[in-house]
Amino acid sequence: MxxxxxxxxxxxxxxxxxxxxxxxxxxxxxxxxxxxxxxxxxxxxxxxxxxxxxxxxxxxxxxxxxxxxxxxxxxxxxxxxxxxxxxxxGKGFKEVDGNIIVIGGGTGTAPLIPLIKRLYEKEGNNVTVINGAKSIDEMVFKEELNELTKMGKIKYMPATEDGSLGYKGLATTLLEEVLNKMEKPDEIYACGPESMIKRVVEIALEKGIHVQALVERYMKCAIGICGSCTMDPIGIRVCVEGPVIPIETLARITELGVYKRDSSGRKTKI
The missing domain is CATH 2.40.30.10 (Translation factors)
Incomplete structure (x- = not known):
């Protein structure tokens, strides 16, 4: 292109x-x-x-x-x-209808916004959005998501590690609490730090819930040739087979949330 x-x-x-x-x-x-x-x-x-x-x-x-x-x-x-x-x-999200949870961490909430809008526009969908950040100053799209809640489009649940907005603690801890109180959701969508995505996958596997996660990695070509975004041990190329990856594939990626590659291709701990 x-x-x-x-x-x-x-x-x-x-x-x-x-x-x-x-x-x-x-x-x-x-x-x-x-x-x-x-x-x-x-x-x-x-x-x-x-x-x-x-x-x-x-x-x-x-x-x-x-x-x-x-x-x-x-x-x-x-x-x-x-x-x-x-x-x-890359591959985008596959839309699932019903009771949906969308969880974003940090700037990772941003690419979830088009999905959230697509989901709430479908009649009958119930969309819960968990938006996590270290503090209110680092939280993106909080005003827009809050406005959508006022309009009855979604249920917005902010979480900050310092307690400056909404739930005090990690977004994944809030996710666990939400799941313990609600009917099993039809799908969880996630994007954020890999450590967050890894925990979302662990929680979902325990509860038998399907997940689609948008994984962000260093990329050069975006067409699957250079290999800079490859993830071990299955060799998935995030730019082609992702960036949206289903739980059945995420569960097989041992480096998820553990290490990544820099611009030289060298592995570095996350």
Whole structure:
């Protein structure tokens, strides 16, 4: 897929060091599905993968957390400046109807937003959203999710480790408490730190609940050639066989939440 020059039309702060950037890109917007990702080129800096946090008719958005050179450069982009974008890539979420739990951790909540909107638009679905972060300052999309709760679209349950918003503790601990009080959900969708995803998988296996998780890894090519996003021991390529991976596959990935690969391909502990 070709890299398309994309004009920035909106920038919104999402909390400390986090921003959602909206760009005009009709070609990607017409194809993108919840859970897929794009490769974003920051001219003169680098190209990095970004989950899609909004899919419009002619525009898409992604939420960036500045933690390095490329993300910092992207974070500082202004309205009417240009970035390059190619995609969408990867496998998105398979939609399941019924009683649904969506759990996000940190900036991982962002690419779940298009899925949440798709789910609550279907009549008869009951959608519970657990949104976890270390503190209220690091929680993304809290205002939007709270507004959806007021409108009766979803049930929103924020969780912060310091207790600054909602439940005090880990999102996965809140998930366990929710599951102990409710009828068995038809599906759990997750995205966030791998340690969180690993725990979600453990909980779901114990209770016999199906999970789809969006896994975020370092990527270079996005088309399955370079191998930088491969996960052991089954050799799954996150950019092609993922980034949305079902529980039956996640349960076979021994490195999940344990180690990842850096830009050189070297394994590093998470």
């Amino acid at each position: 070709r890299t398309i020059p994309s004009r920035i039309i909106a920038v919104r702060d999402e909390g400390k060091d986090r921003r959602t950037i909206t760009v005009l890109n009709k070609e990607i917007a017409e194809k993108a599905q919840p859970g897929q990702f794009i490769m974003v080129w920051i001219p003169g800096v680098d190209e990095i993968p970004m989950g899609i946090s909004h899919i419009g008719k002619e525009e898409i958005a992604f939420t960036v957390h500045r933690i390095g050179e490329a993300t910092n450069a992207l974070y500082n982009k202004k309205v009417n400046e240009y970035i390059g974008a190619r995609g969408p890539y």
